[in-house]
Amino acid sequence: MPRVVVDVMPKPEILDPQGKAVLGALPRLGFTGVTEVRQGKRFELEIPEVTDEALAQIDKLAETFLANTVIENYVVRVEEPAEEMAK
Amino acid sequence: MKIGVITFPGTLDDVDAQRAVRVGGNEAVALWHGDHDLQGVDAVILPGGFSYGDYLRCGAISRFAPIMTEVIEGAQKGLPVLGICNGFQMLVESHLLPGGLLRNDHLKFICRDQKLRIENASTAWTSAFRKDQEIVVPLKNGEGQYVADDETVKRLEGEGRIVARYVDVNPNGSINDIAGITNEAGNVVGLMPHPEHAVERLTGSGTDGLGFFTSLAEKAFA
Secondary structure, three states: OOEEEEEEEEOOOOOOHHHHHHHHHHHHOOOOOOOOOOOOEEEEEEOOOOOHHHHHHHHHHHHHHHOOOOOEEEEEEEEOHHHHHOO | OEEEEEEOOOEOOHHHHHHHHHHOOOEEEEEEOOOOOOOOOOEEEEOOEOHHHHOOOOOOOHHHOHHHHHHHHHHHOOOOEEEEOHHHHHHHHOOOOOOEEEOOOOOOOEEEEEEEEEOOOOOOOOOOOOOOEEEEEEEEEOOOEEEOOHHHHHHHHHOOOEEEEEOOOOOOOOHHHEEEEEOOOOOEEEEOOOHHHOOOOOOOOOOHHHHHHHHHHHHHHO
16 A cells, blocks of 8 residues: 655754754764754555545645644655665 | 633643632633533633643644634634643644744753743733732643744734743743743733642642633623
């Protein structure tokens, strides 16, 4: 079944306390060289068929529900089968 | 006056809010999230808690509860609505108030008696206070960091829409120490601290929170 992925990230200008906490933990764990961490959410939506209408509907639901566009940005993309197989 | 208090799945402070309404001399009406009926109340309180387990974002799922259709419609026509803590989160998710509420900057849940300054004493919910009156009420939140873009903050400040500001300590990193805001009309107020827990001497930090529950009547009979 085709899968549509919605990635939701805090807007660049919005502080991301969780990402900052993860970044802060890295040196303690011996990981160096990471200068920035931002934490977001990934939603995987399965739909029977990829159509313009279905994608428009998912865009609408991402904008109104999955993301709060006051503080977050989102990207909707169809996951390619090859990408799925590479997992 | 009849003040409705809405219970959502995961709401905690509905009973305290109902009690505060009664202590304030009003009639409390229990409202249910799944109904499409405000039962003719004169005002609505969205109480604190963890509706829907704070899943997705705090208040994001409750914002689409059936009764919110009537709340949003009413608020746009002037119905007084007070959102406390999780209720404040629902109000920003509903876009009845601008900005958003993020995880506290220090990432810890915080619970303390918090000093506030009431900077706007002319909203439907704060008219019982004097402007710049300082009060102490409990504060308890994990996601209470108020954020908004520069332009929005400038507008809120310029239009006197900061209802309450944290004094001495900023407990969660909120921009400009903002603890509560109102909409342009002054009927919708969102507040992160909990005045409903400070209405009787026996419990809580005192009775400083009572003004939020007596303001409506004072305004009506003024």
